[in-house]
Amino acid sequence: MNLFAAADPLFAHGVTGIVLLIVAIKCLIGFAVLMVAVMLMIWFERKAISDMQSRIGPQKAGPFGLLQTLADGIKLFFKEDLVPEQADRVVFKLAPYLVLVPALITFSIVPIGGTLHIGHHVVNLQVANPPIGILVMLAMSGISVYGVILAGWSSGSKYPLLSSVRASAQMISYEAALGMTIVTIILATGSLTTHDIVTSQGGSLWHWNVFRLGVVPFVVFLIAITAELNRPPFDVVEAENELVGGFHTEYSSIRFALFFLAEFMNTITMSAIMVTLFFGGPAGWVPNVSHLRWVFPIIWFLAKTIVFAFSYVWFRAALPRFRYDQVMELGWKRLIPLSLAWMLIVAGFKVAPAWGLVMGAVVLLAWTLLTRAFELGASRETGRNSVLPVVGERPLPGTVLRRYTNKEGL
Amino acid sequence: MAKPFDFFGGFKLTFKHLGRATVTNSYPKVKRPKQPRQHGRHVLNRYEDGMEKCIGCELCAGVCPVNCIHVRGLDNPPDHPVSPGERYGYTYEINYLRCIHCDLCVEACPTQAITESKMFEFSFTNRADAIYTKAELLVDDQGFPQRLPWEDWREGEAAMTGGWMRATSPAGDANYEGVIQWTADLGAGLRAAEAGQSGEPDDAATGSKQLRDVFTRHLERDDIPLNQRGLSGLAQAVRVKLPRRRGGDQ
Numbered sequence: 001m002n003l004f005a006a007a008d009p010l011f012a013h014g015v016t017g018i019v020l021l022i023v024a025i026k027c028l029i030g031f032a033v034l035m036v037a038v039m040l041m042i043w044f045e046r047k048a049i050s051d052m053q054s055r056i057g058p059q060k061a062g063p064f065g066l067l068q069t070l071a072d073g074i075k076l077f078f079k080e081d082l083v084p085e086q087a088d089r090v091v092f093k094l095a096p097y098l099v100l101v102p103a104l105i106t107f108s109i110v111p112i113g114g115t116l117h118i119g120h121h122v123v124n125l126q127v128a129n130p131p132i133g134i135l136v137m138l139a140m141s142g143i144s145v146y147g148v149i150l151a152g153w154s155s156g157s158k159y160p161l162l163s164s165v166r167a168s169a170q171m172i173s174y175e176a177a178l179g180m181t182i183v184t185i186i187l188a189t190g191s192l193t194t195h196d197i198v199t200s201q202g203g204s205l206w207h208w209n210v211f212r213l214g215v216v217p218f219v220v221f222l223i224a225i226t227a228e229l230n231r232p233p234f235d236v237v238e239a240e241n242e243l244v245g246g247f248h249t250e251y252s253s254i255r256f257a258l259f260f261l262a263e264f265m266n267t268i269t270m271s272a273i274m275v276t277l278f279f280g281g282p283a284g285w286v287p288n289v290s291h292l293r294w295v296f297p298i299i300w301f302l303a304k305t306i307v308f309a310f311s312y313v314w315f316r317a318a319l320p321r322f323r324y325d326q327v328m329e330l331g332w333k334r335l336i337p338l339s340l341a342w343m344l345i346v347a348g349f350k351v352a353p354a355w356g357l358v359m360g361a362v363v364l365l366a367w368t369l370l371t372r373a374f375e376l377g378a379s380r381e382t383g384r385n386s387v388l389p390v391v392g393e394r395p396l397p398g399t400v401l402r403r404y405t406n407k408e409g410l
Numbered sequence: 411m412a413k414p415f416d417f418f419g420g421f422k423l424t425f426k427h428l429g430r431a432t433v434t435n436s437y438p439k440v441k442r443p444k445q446p447r448q449h450g451r452h453v454l455n456r457y458e459d460g461m462e463k464c465i466g467c468e469l470c471a472g473v474c475p476v477n478c479i480h481v482r483g484l485d486n487p488p489d490h491p492v493s494p495g496e497r498y499g500y501t502y503e504i505n506y507l508r509c510i511h512c513d514l515c516v517e518a519c520p521t522q523a524i525t526e527s528k529m530f531e532f533s534f535t536n537r538a539d540a541i542y543t544k545a546e547l548l549v550d551d552q553g554f555p556q557r558l559p560w561e562d563w564r565e566g567e568a569a570m571t572g573g574w575m576r577a578t579s580p581a582g583d584a585n586y587e588g589v590i591q592w593t594a595d596l597g598a599g600l601r602a603a604e605a606g607q608s609g610e611p612d613d614a615a616t617g618s619k620q621l622r623d624v625f626t627r628h629l630e631r632d633d634i635p636l637n638q639r640g641l642s643g644l645a646q647a648v649r650v651k652l653p654r655r656r657g658g659d660q
Contacts, residue, residue, distance in 0.1 A: 052424040054433040318420035 086156025098147030
């Protein structure tokens with residue numbers, strides 16, 4: 001009980017009926033807001049990307065095509081629900097929920113506003129504020145990858161399987177960098193809860209983690225989270241030109257809609273998480289208006305989130321999809337060392353400036369060694385006598401042909 | 411050589427496109443201007459006194475590569491002749507399930523009796539409707555094509571529909587520079603000659619609207635017509651718009 005009270009001031013006076021009611025209302029509002037947000041997000045993405053491609057985009061359903069998502073949802077709902085003959089039926093039906101439910105849970109830890117006073121109850125404007133805080137997000141994104149993997153595996157078809165293999169590899173590669181950046185933030189905050197992370201950035205613009213920690217963790221986090229979301233340019237999981245539809249090739253009807261829903265829900269949630277971790281969440285200028293002071297943080301939060309939601313759409317419009325080996329290389333050779341190095345430097349400065357400089361020197365040394373190692377690895381001798389084939393490089397057709405026509409080459 | 415910030419070129423380009431007008435339009439509601447030489451469905455023309463131009467010579471049927479035209483001529487009845495000649499087109503049928511709109515019939519016609527309108531948006535729901543007879547092809551008393559229920563005519567689309575003649579000697583041929591190459595439209599009058607190699611094109615007179623003008627904002631700088639570039643281009647755009655707005659007020 002004390003643990004609860006420490007985590008959420010709502011439980012300070014014990015758990016009464018009113019408190020439970022408030023919690024239920026918070027859950028309900030959170031769910032409703034997220035659903036509407038997903039609907040708007042899909043519309044926004046389609047509209048923005050069509051503007052970027054000089055098209056009109058959805059326009060028929062509702063004003064400005066706002067209800068297009070609803071129409072699509074209803075259409076998908078009434079379509080025939082197919083389960084392939086080769087599919088593992090139970091897992092096949094379970095997989096969409098394994099993706100959807102974590103997406104819903106992740107949003108619950110996002111603080112969307114300040115605090116609200118109802119009677120003597122202090123209500124934090126976030127669905128839940130668990131002591132493990134931001135780790136919930138890592139855990140949930142870990143679970144949602146199970147959804148993708150199981151969906152691909154249980155489809156009983158080769159392309160979804162390939163896609164799920166890619167998904168698992170990609171998740172593992174980028175989760176490490178993601179975790180390391182979050183550790184950097186936790187070092188600076190001294191707490192795991194999202195509420196504390198947000199309040200510690202409350203002071204001024206320079207207290208925002210994006211500036212306080214240097215921009216590097218933010219950039220790493222942005223790239224890693226885009227890869228984690230399987231959004232373009234990292235959407236090798238559903239690369240249409242290689243894998244048909246990826247893991248949801250065999251899905252139809254409402255199950256497909258659930259995948260789609262979860263994907264966009266994750267996009268919104270991760271934009272919100274990014275705002276929470278780096279941009280002070282609901283922090284911002286609040287005019288001195290009585291009774292309405294709690295509204296402005298929400299507006300700030302929404303504005304910041306929309307900026308990132310837009311940035312995802314922008315990525316999709318501007319960047320071509322990475323090749324699979326490029327995705328792996330970026331994850332392992334660039335982001336993981338970079339985030340690890342930055343974490344060490346931040347930790348060093350946290351102890352003492354001198355230690356920070358020492359860490360910086362260590363990182364520089366390690367970076368040089370690593371670069372040399374990559375070079376050696378790339379220029380490794382290959383041929384009949386080498387044990388391993390070249391990594392990350394495919395022989396061109398011409399090279400292969402020459403090998404077969406040239407006797408010396410054989 | 412790649413510049414260091416080329417990576418962000420894609421972001422810049424897509425962001426620039428956000429503010430631009432769209433290239434596509436919501437088609438059934440809004441139509442794009444049709445090209446002056448658009449090949450649409452045929453019309454059978456008449457003279458100003460209402461006489462039919464067709465003399466039933468069957469050259470169009472002979473030249474048709476897909477055999478979609480069926481014509482039979484007949485001697486003009488002496489008391490009330492249909493055409494100002496010896497014979498007239500007694501039967502005239504075009505099967506639009508076969509027609510490829512090549513316009514060879516228009517070129518073959520010695521009296522410019524058959525021309526093509528720009529109307530291509532017709533969707534019949536049975537085979538009988540696909541075969542247009544004289545009753546459907548003949549222009550009305552004002553010289554405009556008939557509007558059949560399954561055809562999508564809009565206001566102003568029937569204007570300047572006179573078919574293009576002499577396809578083998580387009581405006582590029584110096585011999586035909588300034589020579590009118592359109593058949594006269596009964597009521598709608600005559601379209602001006604195309605500009606040819608020299609001289610400014612008069613788009614209003616020839617009834618053409620260049621796609622280049624429509625998409626000015628989407629072209630590379632070098633491809634934009636000189637009078638529409640930069641500040642003078644802005645002034646030009648305003649000048650084009652102003653009288654139209656004034657006309658709308660009246």
